[in-house]
Amino acid sequence: MVTQTEAVVTTPATASTPTRRPSGTGRHLGRLLILVAILAVVLYPLFWMIGTSVKSPEEIVNNIGLLPREFTPGNYPDGWSNFDVSFGRFFLNSAMVSLLTVLGNAVSCLLAAYAFARLKFRLRGFWFAIMIGTLLLPGHVLIVPQYILFRTFDMVGGPWPYLPLVVPQFLATEAFFVFLMVQFIRGIPRELDEAAKIDGASPFGIFRHVILPLSRPALVTTAIFSFIWTWNDFFRQLVYLSDLEDYTVPVALTLFIDSTSQSAVGPMFAMSVLSLLPVFLFFVAFQRMLVEGLNTSGLKG
Amino acid sequence: MALTTAPSSTPRATGPVRTPADQRGSGRIWQREGLAGYVFLSPWLIGLMAITAVPMLLSLYLSFTNYDILTPWSEIEWVGLANYERMFTSDASYWHAVQVTLSFALIAVPLKLAAALGVALLLNRAWRGVGLFRGLFYLPSLLGGSVALAIVWVSMFNRDGAFNSFLSLFGIEGKPWVNDPEWALETLMVLAIWQFGAPMVIFLAGLKQVPTELYEAASVDGAGKVRQFLSVTLPMLSPVIFFNLVLETINGFQGFTSAFVLSNGTGGPVDSTLMYTLNLYIKGFVDLEMGYASAMAWVFLLAIAVITIVLFSTGRFWVHYSDGEGR
Numbered sequence: 001m002v003t004q005t006e007a008v009v010t011t012p013a014t015a016s017t018p019t020r021r022p023s024g025t026g027r028h029l030g031r032l033l034i035l036v037a038i039l040a041v042v043l044y045p046l047f048w049m050i051g052t053s054v055k056s057p058e059e060i061v062n063n064i065g066l067l068p069r070e071f072t073p074g075n076y077p078d079g080w081s082n083f084d085v086s087f088g089r090f091f092l093n094s095a096m097v098s099l100l101t102v103l104g105n106a107v108s109c110l111l112a113a114y115a116f117a118r119l120k121f122r123l124r125g126f127w128f129a130i131m132i133g134t135l136l137l138p139g140h141v142l143i144v145p146q147y148i149l150f151r152t153f154d155m156v157g158g159p160w161p162y163l164p165l166v167v168p169q170f171l172a173t174e175a176f177f178v179f180l181m182v183q184f185i186r187g188i189p190r191e192l193d194e195a196a197k198i199d200g201a202s203p204f205g206i207f208r209h210v211i212l213p214l215s216r217p218a219l220v221t222t223a224i225f226s227f228i229w230t231w232n233d234f235f236r237q238l239v240y241l242s243d244l245e246d247y248t249v250p251v252a253l254t255l256f257i258d259s260t261s262q263s264a265v266g267p268m269f270a271m272s273v274l275s276l277l278p279v280f281l282f283f284v285a286f287q288r289m290l291v292e293g294l295n296t297s298g299l300k301g
Numbered sequence: 302m303a304l305t306t307a308p309s310s311t312p313r314a315t316g317p318v319r320t321p322a323d324q325r326g327s328g329r330i331w332q333r334e335g336l337a338g339y340v341f342l343s344p345w346l347i348g349l350m351a352i353t354a355v356p357m358l359l360s361l362y363l364s365f366t367n368y369d370i371l372t373p374w375s376e377i378e379w380v381g382l383a384n385y386e387r388m389f390t391s392d393a394s395y396w397h398a399v400q401v402t403l404s405f406a407l408i409a410v411p412l413k414l415a416a417a418l419g420v421a422l423l424l425n426r427a428w429r430g431v432g433l434f435r436g437l438f439y440l441p442s443l444l445g446g447s448v449a450l451a452i453v454w455v456s457m458f459n460r461d462g463a464f465n466s467f468l469s470l471f472g473i474e475g476k477p478w479v480n481d482p483e484w485a486l487e488t489l490m491v492l493a494i495w496q497f498g499a500p501m502v503i504f505l506a507g508l509k510q511v512p513t514e515l516y517e518a519a520s521v522d523g524a525g526k527v528r529q530f531l532s533v534t535l536p537m538l539s540p541v542i543f544f545n546l547v548l549e550t551i552n553g554f555q556g557f558t559s560a561f562v563l564s565n566g567t568g569g570p571v572d573s574t575l576m577y578t579l580n581l582y583i584k585g586f587v588d589l590e591m592g593y594a595s596a597m598a599w600v601f602l603l604a605i606a607v608i609t610i611v612l613f614s615t616g617r618f619w620v621h622y623s624d625g626e627g628r
Contacts (some may be wrong), residue, residue, distance in 0.1 A: 029430065035423050039437060042495065046440070048463050049453045064466035112345035121338030131345070131533070134353060138555050138605060140578045141598045144585045145356035145363065151370070171348025178345065203337035232447040234558045235578075239586055250448040250558075257565050265456065272449035283443055287436040290443065 053269040060265050072266065076274070079267030083255060085245045086109045087271055094231060095250040097165050101230040102223045104169035105177050109222060110215060113181030114207050118193065134175040138234065147239060161246045165236060169226075177222045184218035185211060224286055228279050249275045364596035369589040384596035395597070397572050398580035401486060405576065406553035409490040414545055417497040421504035422534075435505065442498030450564035453491070453615070455479050460486040479563055482573040489559045489574060500545040507541030537622045542619045547612050551605060557582070577601060 047066050053075055055068040063069060080087045115121070116128050150156050150164040172178055188211065196206045234250040241247055246257075253275060256268035283290065339346075364384055366377045388395050424435055444450050457463045458478040465475025478484045511534065519529045535542075560574040561582075568575030568583065581601070583595030 028426075031426070035420075035434060038423075039434065042438060042441060045453055045457060046444075046449075046497070048457065049449075052456070061461045064463055090609045108344040108348070115338045115341035115345075119338035119341060121335040121342075125336065127342065127346075130349065134349070134607060136551060136605070137353070138551065138601065140555055140557070140581060141602045142353065142360070144581075144591050144594045144598060145360035146352065146360065147586075148363075148370070148591065149351075149356060163409055166347060168352045170344065171352055172345035173352045175349045203341075207341070214321060228443060228445070232445045234446065234448050234561070235582075238561075239582075253448045254562065254566075257562060269450060269456070272452050275449045276444055276447065279444055279447075280440075283436070288432065290436075290439065292367060296628060300535045 024144070049269060050273055053094065053266065053273045055266060057263050057266060075266035075270040079271040079274075082264070082267050082271075083244065083252065085247070085252075087249070087252065087274070089245060089273075090247050090249045090252040093162075093246060094250075097162055097237070097248060098227050098230040100162070100166040101169045103227045104166060105172075105174050105226045106222055108170050109174060109177040109181055109217065110212070112178050113185055114211050116178070117182045117185035118206075118211070119203055129179055131175050133135050134173075135179060137175075143236070143239060150240075156240060157242050163240055164240045174226070177226065180217065180222065181218045184215060188214050221289070224282060228282060232281060257270035337352045337586055348488060360390075360595040360598055363592050364599050368592040368595075370591055371589065380592070384593045385600075387593065388462065388596060388600065392574065394572060394580065398568070398575045398577050399568045401573065401575050402554055402556075402577040405486060405490060405493075405556060406550055409493040410546070410549045410553045412490070413494045413497050413549060414542070416494055417500035417545070418504050418538075418542070420497065421508060422530075424501075424505060425508045435502070439498035439502055442496045443500075445496065446556075446558045448558060448562055451559040453494045454488065454559065457564050480490055482571040485563060485570055485573045489556070489563060492559055493553065493556065503541060503545055504538070507538050511537045539620045540622060543616050547609060550612065552602075554605060554608075 034260050051068060052060055054072050055063065055075075056070055056072045058067055059070060059072075081168040112131075116124065116131070120128070128216075146164070147156065147169075155163040192210045192214075193206050196210050201209065232250070237248045238254075241251055248272075253271060256264055256271070365379060365381060367383075368377050368382050376620075396585075418440055424431055424438070439449075450542075460475070460477035460480070461477075464478065468475045476484060478488050496563070504542050515533045515537070516529055519533050524532060555578055557578040560568065560576045560579045563578075564570070564574050566579075566587075568579050577597075581594050581597050584590050586596060
């Protein structure tokens with residue numbers, strides 16, 4: 001199935017070889033059919049996931065149809081309270097980490113971007129080059145020493161175990177967002193700064209009254225992507241969270257994998273569906289922006 | 302990533318800008334702009350030092366020690382190049398992980414980019430509803446490397462998963478793909494390829510930049526569709542292809558979540574999904590060999606740097622910048 005579509009996909013848009021003067025609608029229809037076929041393959045796993053989350057254990061094995069013969073919504077409450085700690089707690093933990101990350105990234109990255117894009121200071125070029133350098137620095141490289149440092153300062157598994165997950169976000173360590181905002185601020189007409197300067201505004205005044213209000217689109221983009229990426233992030237949460245009640249949703253989901261019983265598959269799928277729901281809602285609400293707004297990026301694709 | 306700022310040619314801003322009226326001594330404060338710059342930069346600087354630079358130096362030091370998390374700082378033993386020696390000579394699983402990661406990146410990344418470009422070409426027309434198509438193709442990318450998606454994937458390619466049921470419709474006997482060392486990594490490659498939405502979006506932006514006059518000129522010269530694609534689209538798109546190639550290669554090398562979920566954190570079956578980062582996690586956080594894991598991390602960093610440099614130096618031969626500025 002997959003190999004077939006790849007053969008289709010990799011032949012460029014010449015599927016309908018034009019004779020001398022092809023009719024526009026015919027060609028268009030051909031392209032549309034190919035797209036619908038690819039889309040069906042792309043969306044199938046998602047529909048299959050939703051279908052499986054409301055199937056009984058027997059049907060999960062026997063029924064390959066998307067729709068269950070016997071609607072089993074009980075998987076949701078079963079999954080919700082499958083462990084000693086309910087999934088409500090895991091969702092709250094994930095939401096807290098994600099929202100704090102959004103706040104941290106928005107504030108700290110905008111401050112840094114304003115300095116890079118608008119202020120003159122010694123070594124600016126040097127620091128900027130370093131910032132660009134950290135764009136391509138794989139996070140996995142630093143996880144061991146960061147863990148050791150956080151542990152040395154008693155931040156791992158302490159009274160509030162999320163410190164290692166959110167402290168870096170308040171220190172503009174997500175270079176990608178800094179870069180995005182620098183590009184955005186450079187697009188704001190400098191005349192606005194000049195005018196404010198003539199009116200006697202300090203760099204702080206300009207930031208507060210010119211840059212901050214005009215940077216809303218960049219802040220919104222940053223907020224949405226930081227939320228989604230943090231919500232889906234697994235590696236760091238796996239490393240830093242060790243108590244069941246501190247778990248975030250992705251870490252909790254891996255507990256299902258340990259239980260190999262067939263009866264756990266439905267609840268596992270039910271909770272997987274719920275875990276993707278916030279991202280899906282973001283997608284529905286901001287679809288246009290997500291597709292248009294990140295043309296400079298493609299990170300974490 | 303051209304980092305030059307063109308002087309903005311916008312007409313003078315209309316309307317007054319509200320500024321606080323109580324600005325004192327405007328002249329003085331402007332001489333201190335250098336200070337202001339560092340004030341605004343301070344969170345980033347602290348982050349750079351505490352979260353990036355110091356850990357990098359620390360891990361460089363630790364990579365020459367036998368540190369595990371349990372030894373107190375005072376008792377750390379300097380072992381010289383032993384960690385690196387072990388990596389390059391005696392640790393078979395390390396080389397296996399390198400092999401797994403390389404084959405994953407070399408196969409999945411080109412196919413992912415091909416899928417992204419193919420679909421982008423199909424979508425590069427304006428018609429009603431094209432936006433919805435773009436969004437839906439992007440959705441798998443957005444759901445990204447989540448654990449939930451990896452769980453679905455592994456179940457789909459299980460012995461009694463949807464994929465085998467699909468094959469049985471054609472009378473083909475399936476396999477337990479995810480439990481078969483021959484096929485486990487391939488299922489993860491398919492997952493990566495399936496998430497072609499992010500590079501697709503970038504390709505679409507690139508296709509918008511190709512001037513239509515070029516196509517018109519080419520078709521006047523009698524070039525067919527295929528010829529136009531080869532002679533106009535590909536060269537004009539090469540900077541975007543290059544950009545996607547660099548990013549996706551670096552991403553591909555860091556695959557972790559799906560391999561973790563498939564193998565329940567072990568890299569199995571028979572180490573067939575032991576991606577580099579998963580191996581690093583097992584060595585550092587399961588076996589607690591943090592000195593050794595630090596050495597692995599540094600080699601990983603150098604490898605990524607070398608690969609990026611190689612990509613950039615070979616890119617010079619095929620990436621075509623129409624404005625004549627080679628980067």
